Amino acid sequence: MDSLVAYINNFSKKLLIRLKRLQATPYSVAAGFACGVAISFTPFIGFHMILAALTAWLVRGNIIASAIGTIIGNPWTFPFIWIAVFYTGHFFLGNEINTVNVDFLSIFKSAGDAIYNMDCYKFGHDVWPVIYPMIVGCIPFYVAFWLISYKIMKKTMDKIENRRKKRLEEAKN
Secondary structure, three states: OHHHHHHHHHHHHHHHHHHHOOOOOHHHHHHHHHHHHHHOOOOOOOOHHHHHHHHHHHOOOOHHHHHHHHHHOOOOOHHHHHHHHHHHHHHHHOOOOOOOOOOHHHHHHHHHHHHHOOOHHHHHHHHHHHHHHHHHHHHHHHHHHHHHHHHHHHHHHHHHHHHHHHHHHHHHO
8 A cells, every 4th residue: 555655646746747847827737737637527538638638728728737637537547437427427317326337348348339330329229328427427527626626736836836936036146
């Protein structure tokens, strides 16, 4: 467990160093990063980087920071995200939630096959009943995690920017 904590701590430091090196305003970096984090809660696997870049562009966020933010969605976190948004979507749709076992990997594979083969029936029959509640369920997660990650990253980037300005002032004197 200690090695996992050390790994996460080291990874976080490397991520922050990359974000510090971006030549952008604290708002731009924070908004871009928040877009990447928020997009990770959508069921559009394979399109996260594109959607994060698009949403970052729309809010004038940094596109590179949005790509870095998508790292939140990864093989370790996706199962938890998918389950959370799936059941939240069913709740918001008013569907009765019973303990349905959903094989998300096969659903996403079926979605990819259906899209690749342009098989609307397969998509509508096999994929849509799972994807639709996930789309509905991801909305509150998207908003909440955008706001949370924006606030945290903005505060962090403001501190970094203030330290940078302070060092420049000291170097001038």
